[in-house]
Amino acid sequence: MGADRLSATMRSLGARKIKVLIAAVVAIIAVGALIWLGVGRGTVYYYTVSELKALGAVENVRVSGRFQEGTLVRQGGTHFSLTIHDRDNPSDTMAVIYDGALPDTFKQTAETEVVLEGDHRADGTFQAHTFIAKCPSKYEAAP
Amino acid sequence: MSLIGELLLILAAVTSFGAVALSLGGRLLRRPRWSRWGVWALSGTLVAATGAMLLLLTAFLTRDFSNLYVFEHSSRSLSFVYTVSAVWAGNAGSLLLWLLVLAAMAVASARGAWRRSPLSAPYLVATLSAMTLFFSLLLLFGPNCNPFVQHPTSPPPSDGLGLNPMLLHPGMVVHPVALYLGYVAMAMPFALMVAGLVNGDAVASWIAPLRRWALAGWLFLTIGNVVGAWWAYVTLGWGGYWAWDPVENASLVPWLTATALLHSVIIVERKDRHRLWMVSLTSVTFLLTVFGTFLTRSGVVASVHAFTASGMIPWFASFLLAMLVLAVAVVGRRISSLRRDDGPVPLISETFSFFCTELLLSVITFVILWGMVFPPLVHAFGGGEFGLGPEFFNAGAAPLGLLLVLLTALCPLVRDSRGSKGRLSRDLLVTGGFGLLVLIILLVLGVRRPYPLAAFALASMLIATVVLTFVRNRSVRRVRRRYGALLVHLGLAILVIGIAGSWSYKQSVDGDLAQDEALFLGNVQVTYRELSFSDELDKSDVRARLALTVDGRPGGELLPSLEYYPASDQIWTRVARRGSLGGDVYVTLLAVSLEDDVVSLRLELHPLIGWLWVGGGIMALGGAIALWPARRRRHGAVEEATSSGDTPDGRPVAPSGDPSAVAPGGPSGGPSDVEG
Known part of the structure; x- marks a missing residue:
């Protein structure tokens, strides 16, 4: 404590406050920059199938829709093609190409909701790198 | 019934x-x-x-x-x-x-x-x-x-x-219960604070049970999070051990604020400062546990954890609001006495270094909360729907996390130096020198990526700090509470090494293999031998027998499998792993073609991942040691500022104890002041 008191008297209160203020401003700017940087890198926009079709080609987006029953075809290994359709306008469909493992939650039934992340290409297909299946029952059976 | x-x-x-x-x-x-x-x-x-x-x-x-x-x-x-x-x-x-x-x-x-x-x-x-x-x-x-x-x-x-079937895993036995215990335990410091402030009691009279409950909660949250990470790691499709999933974040943020809370308690006890920090962190930690529960159950966010129980929003929103109002009201009422701190704080002092720790942990919490709450807020106010992916959280967590490791390496030295700059510089020469040595060795070995380099060097510096503090202070070895804290710091260093290694150097390759064909990755070779089938009462499974070769030497067999549960019409992928301190070989059976006997495999290498579990375990052990009830000293005082009303197994059944065990938290420090 003695050392505490000593340096306390050595420092004038005004100079200290300015230092604290500078430190706070630097910290806020640094954190703000981190958030700004992160938002720039990490933002993924969410669309429905209909919205994405209207938007056209766009990279790194997330699309949600329903699996079209009977359209899943394995093109060897873990290369899949499938078709999804819009939740509200089932006539709006989109062809999907996906490389990777199908999640265990994915059931090949019509009501299965899928969420895909990837690129919507100019030819209208969706190249997915992430495949999330929303099982309608999740962990709870419907009440 | x-x-x-x-x-x-x-x-x-x-x-x-x-x-x-x-x-x-x-x-x-x-x-x-x-x-x-x-x-x-x-x-x-x-x-x-x-x-x-x-x-x-x-x-x-x-x-x-x-x-x-x-x-x-x-x-x-x-x-x-x-x-x-x-x-x-x-x-x-x-x-x-x-x-x-x-x-x-x-x-x-x-x-x-x-x-x-x-x-x-x-x-x-x-x-x-x-x-x-x-x-x-x-x-x-x-x-x-x-x-x-x-x-x-x-x-x-x-x-x-x-x-x-996803819940048929040992993680299911530990992870949820540990998190529930941790969440609920955080309500006790909050209630102690409310009672103490409403009645106008001196902080010193309720800080000991507050610390014990907060520490118990911290311990359970640590166990819950580490086991949860391990469970997600061995489960396909959960995005690895940490995916920055909103619900994972929801259990991380109260852990961060609880860590800050435990540090503020030390300053309140030893220096009679940071009282406002302590009550704020107590409130925030509790509110974050309620918020986390709300998030998990309301279906507000899409997550692997989502329980579907719509209609919970009004319940939890009103509870959260009520508790927030209570916290603001009681803290606000005593704000002037809580704020009273005497005199400025020198830059090189225990108080200031702990202040930095508490501030940094709060900033990390803020950044993570921002990532969780900002997208839904924008959407709620008419903006487009979007999410912030792992890139957002990594961009924030990596530099701030490294800064936290640096602070953890500095604080105990600042504390030991007791204001002597000469002693602090000598100590820094030792620990910083060790970190620098590791950095140079890694550079010579060809490691070039900045984040893992910084992580390994800072973690080494932190380990050096722990060793130095432990070797030099004989009292540390006697005082369980500081001993436990040092173990937690050591665990953090090891954990960071595990994260840096596995996050930065993860490798993965997919391939379709016919019989006796092999997949290569790094120094690892996996050869497909044969399939086997089995049928049980509730499931049937397909198992691939793979021969593992590491550095040209046989490394045994790996048996990844696909299980099918007819009752729930669900497939469950069981990964196969072979682990060592150097890292894990991790194989997933993605698909099987029975006609042409071809298996689709994913082979992954997770370097140093074992360090994560070891580090997490050491952190939990350190927490448990710090929580363990104190022995009474011969001259009647208690070894630590803590209670005596606990069960022998260290769980805080009644973490209050008799008043004589409560530390008088004055500037001179109570019995907890171990180095005096």
Whole structure:
């Protein structure tokens, strides 16, 4: 404590406050920059199938829709093609190409909701790198 | 059976309400006897909750499928352990477990509070009983929250739907319970704070039980998070051990603020500063646990954890709001006395270095919360729908996390230097020199990426700090509390090495293999030998036999498999792993073509991942050691500023103890001041 008191008297209160203020401003700017940087890198926009079709080609987006029953075809290994359709306008469909493992939650039934992340290409297909299946029952059976 | 269950829940609600009314009424009308009855009423809640839990457990063990919840979450083929853990597999059962744990901790806390301060205890009992009242009402009237609903058909079905195969994992036994315990324990410091501030007690009189409960909560959250990370790591499709999933974040943020809280407690005890920090962090930690629960159950966010129980939003939103108002009101009322700090703080001082730690942990919490809350907020106010992916969180967490490691490496040295710059520079030369040496060695070995380089160097510096502090201070080895804290720091260093290695150097390759073909990755080769099939009562599985070769030497077999559960029409991918301290070989069987006998495999290497589990384990061990009740010294004082009312196994059954054990937290430090 003695050392505490000593340096306390050595420092004038005004100079200290300015230092604290500078430190706070630097910290806020640094954190703000981190958030700004992160938002720039990490933002993924969410669309429905209909919205994405209207938007056209766009990279790194997330699309949600329903699996079209009977359209899943394995093109060897873990290369899949499938078709999804819009939740509200089932006539709006989109062809999907996906490389990777199908999640265990994915059931090949019509009501299965899928969420895909990837690129919507100019030819209208969706190249997915992430495949999330929303099982309608999740962990709870419907009440 | 459902009737008895409902009656017990009603009893829990009535006794909780009685406890609130009697405690507050007795305190405000100066009738201590009423307040005493309040504790009995709260004990009644505990009895009712215990009865309800036993009833539900009996229904599970006797396979009573007339209970809808039992029907939905278990089946006859389920083993004993998983039948028990099925209790918390759904929304209703986990809420009941919540109520039970809350009631038990509340009773323990209330008894300690009465021994310590009969004038403030009623406020504590009222606060905690209000919480048990909320959970009792939620269980009774919340949507899909009642575990005692009858199955609609009569006679009831002969077998249940079974536990979701994803939950058939040892992680299911530990992870949810540990997190519930951690979440609920954080309500105790909050109630202690509310009671202490409302009654105007000196902080020193309630800081010891506050610390013990916060530490207990921290320990359970640590265990819960580490086990959860391990469970997600070995489970395909959960995005690895940490995916920055909103629910994962929700259990991380109270852990961060609890860590900050525990540091602020030290400064309050030793220097009588940071009181406002301490009460703010106590409040924020508790509110974040409520927020986390809300997030998990409301379906607000899409997540692997999502329970579907819509209609919970108004319940939790109002509870969260009520608790927020309570916190702001009680802290606001005493703000002037809490803010009183004497004199400025020198830059090289324990107080300032702890201040930096608390600030940094709060900033990390803020960044993570921002990532969770910002996208839904923008959407709610008419903006587009979007999410912030792992890139956002990594961009924030990596630099701030490294800064935290650096601070952890500096703080104990600042504390030891006691203001002497010469001593601090000599110490920094040793620890910083060691970190620099590791950095140079890694550069020579060809490591070039900045983040892992910084992480390895800073973690080495932190290890050097721990070793130096431990070797030099003989007192540290005697004082369990500081010993435990140092172990936690050591665990953090090891954990960071594991994260840096596995996050930055993960490798992966996919391939389709015919018999005796091989997949290569780094120094690892995996050769496909044959498939085997088996059928059991509740599942059938396909297993691939793979021969593993590491550095050209045979490394045994790997047996990844695909399981199919007909009852729930679900496939479950069981990965195969071979681990060492250097890293894990991790193989997933993605698909099988029976016609041409070809398997699709994913081969992954996770370098240093084992360090993560070892580090997490050491952190939990350190927490447990710090929590372990203190031995009494020969001359009658207590070794640490802590309580004596604990069970021998170190769990805080009544972490309050007798008043003589409470540290006088003046500037000179209490008995906790170990280096004086």
